[in-house]
Amino acid sequence: DAGVTQSPTHLIKTRGQHVTLRCSPISGHKSVSWYQQVLGQGPQFIFQYYEKEERGRGNFPDRFSARQFPNYSSELNVNALLLGDSALYLCASSRDYEASNQPQHFGDGTRLSIL
Amino acid sequence: LAKTTQPISMDSYEGQEVNITCSHNNIATNDYITWYQQFPSQGPRFIIQGYKTKVTNEVASLFIPADRKSSTLSLPRVSLSDTAVYYCLTLGGATNKLIFGTGTLLAVQP
Numbered sequence: 442d443a444g445v446t447q448s449p450t451h452l453i454k455t456r457g458q459h460v461t462l463r464c465s466p467i468s469g470h471k472s473v474s475w476y477q478q479v480l481g482q483g484p485q486f487i488f489q490y491y492e493k494e495e496r497g498r499g500n501f502p503d504r505f506s507a508r509q510f511p512n513y514s515s516e517l518n519v520n521a522l523l524l525g526d527s528a529l530y531l532c533a534s535s536r537d538y539e540a541s542n543q544p545q546h547f548g549d550g551t552r553l554s555i556l
Numbered sequence: 557l558a559k560t561t562q563p564i565s566m567d568s569y570e571g572q573e574v575n576i577t578c579s580h581n582n583i584a585t586n587d588y589i590t591w592y593q594q595f596p597s598q599g600p601r602f603i604i605q606g607y608k609t610k611v612t613n614e615v616a617s618l619f620i621p622a623d624r625k626s627s628t629l630s631l632p633r634v635s636l637s638d639t640a641v642y643y644c645l646t647l648g649g650a651t652n653k654l655i656f657g658t659g660t661l662l663a664v665q666p
Contacts, residue, residue, distance in 0.1 A: 445599070474653070476654070476656075482658065483643060483656030483658055483659055484600065484656045485656070485659055486653045486654060486655065489653060497653050499653070522623070529597070531600075532601050533599075533654075544590055544602045544647075545598045545602075545603050545654060546602060547592075547599030547601070548599050548601075549597075549598050549599045550597075550598070550599050552597065554591070
């Protein structure tokens with residue numbers, strides 16, 4: 442079975458531009474979460490979606506938005522890019538929303554560089 | 557704010573057993589303890605998860621004392637390829653939001 446897949450793997454943008462990152466969860470997983478990982482730090486939670494509804498949001502500005510589609514894939518959108526948005530963006534999927542005993546599985550991320 | 561505390565770094569040699577201890581003094585009754593491994597420029601990879609006592613799988617063991625305020629990840633006979641950052645997290649309640657700390661950088665030397 443395929444794991445979590447993310448596209449693109451790398452992306453270079455300039456300040457002020459907009460970006461869309463995509464994620465396909467593991468088959469059968471209905472929950473998708475997005476994380477931002479800045480170099481040298483642990484991943485920071487951005488959003489969680491379950492059954493196409495936002496179920497959680499981290500401490501990120503409104504420039505960050507996301508959505509989940511009927512097939513459970515997801516997009517993360519970031520507007521008005523800043524230099525500080527340069528990071529590895531990770532997507533994780535799990536079977537359910539409230540599932541403390543079901544671990545999240547991560548993709549290998551999209552490396553976003555802002556020039 | 558991370559809910560766990562673990563050493564920033566550890567050194568080991570090939571073939572040794574490595575134990576990484578994590579402190580989670582405020583763990584909730586329903587929380588599970590989960591460990592992830594991360595290599596540079598890759599996503600975190602799930603290693604093991606447990607609630608109490610001992611859990612073992614093909615790559616690691618997880619020891620959890622009765623009070624559940626700490627846990628120890630045990631990696632038997634490490635190799636150079638086990639050099640990575642290891643994250644300890646507690647997960648539970650009405651959300652799947654993972655709160656990562658800075659993790660433990662394990663450096664395995666020949």
